[in-house]
Amino acid sequence: MLTHPTLDDTAVTSLVADATAAPSMHNAQPWHFAYSRASRTMLLSADLDRAMPLADPTTRGLHLGCGAALLNLRAAAAHAGHRTATTLLPAPHTPTLLASVRLDVPHEPLDVALSGLHPAIADRHTSRHPFTERRIPDSLRAALVEAAAREGARLAFLTTPHREAVLDLILHAEGYDRMDDGRDAEQRRWTRDASAEAPGDGIPEYAFGPAKCGGAAPVRDFAGRRTVPGRAYADFEKRPQLASLSTTRDGPADWLRAGQALQRVLLLATRQGLASSFATQPLEWPDLRWLLRDPLSGTGYVQMILRLGYGPQGPRTPRRPVDEVLTITA
Template identity: 40%
Template structure:
């Protein structure tokens, strides 16, 4: 059995809870068993209106899994993981086993340092162009996890933005969606999840970008209407399959990309509305090329984004005693 200091695994799990999730729902649980960490999906936190299949829930859990692996590596531990190790327990998404010790590289340390700095940015970005060497590094980060990361050209970008507008309008017309949005943006006193007012951001004055309007159900009088960038950099993250293991893979790739972007000083906004309506998602998916769209990401340079709250570690972690 691998011997590890009792404080290491809980600290790495705590880092994993900083991963992004749909509506900051944090749909994960963890269990420490000796030198291993079990990563579970918390089905009770699935968003019924937006995510009936649980695809985005598993993307969120995958993002937490990648963060856990990175946190372990940054503390000098190598690890191996197995997805869905127990067929009779589909809620057990992964088992991460410590395999040995090795000093982390400078690149690993720099990427791990970005974990607490990564925040979804819903504010306008500047007109500065994202350089090619940055997008190449993001593409490699996705490829490292088995996914593809494709920057949209002008025509594709405009098509994606148009589909995003259609998706946003259709979602807003759904009573279940509006009720769900209200639950995750409700009064903040004592809450450790959801989207607080400080993270909502302004309205898009031209209503071009499909940035989810978390102020829809709880209007904030201080919110302003601002012009967003005219030519946003948009990328599509895709996988070569579309089942639960690929959704977890997509989450790991997403978090790897977001952390590299954070390290490079880039602001990011994951965009999922066009992928939450099946017929619109099909338009963004190329099954003949073996690519299923899993997430759209907006990239650029912008002001600092606000952090969102996290649940106490005691709510998400169970530690088995020998």
């Protein structure tokens, strides 16, 4: 007789705490979880109050963050011994309901590989610091590509001249952002002054990283137009190691798959000693996003540009209390 791991309210809360360690656009954490004890099912919904109408009008980025949280939930469940069955967009007429995860489904296999990534959930942080020039070994690159493929996405490390073209697009996007008052205000809503009372979301000043004074690495500067007193300056890597994450289609289910693939890649990278950050700026401008595609293959829809390398792990950023994002019902 198959026995199930303990799944009381404390265990459910622990699963959701792991899920919410995922990255999200501007650390807005745009998710809500609802657990039914009777059906042993977790529902993941989008919190549209945390959407960004200017930078993310289609909610593509919001879906990526929720997909990353979904992957964390699956990894935490597998680590605890739960066999899960996940359905994306289970209620087509309720688009904010993004996924359902049934726990302890008898005939589902236990995802051992995903369980092995669980320890990285607490260690993964976005690093806006300089990385070294040390090249990621081909074997590790291949493993990261495979991790993305397991979730239905394609990871491709950029080579010149495509990498140089992408770096130019990132610079263009940064210029657009600086000139857009609305987007500047939207970003500022999610940045936190060091002296302010620490809320459970957004990007606090201590996580901005140093201001860039040299190097080619793309690092989003959350200081925006303002000056942060006492902020350090640093040279970043000259040859940043960038990878694009893409999907064959470009709808909400694809965005959720991309988010899961992104987080699976990030957890494996973290376990293997890599630091990571994102270059989302050109993805937020439709005309630039289209140009991010590989000029040789010309296929797929780019969902994320990743910067990977060897360097300091970023600081832990705040998280909302679990009781704000979890509802448990009978």
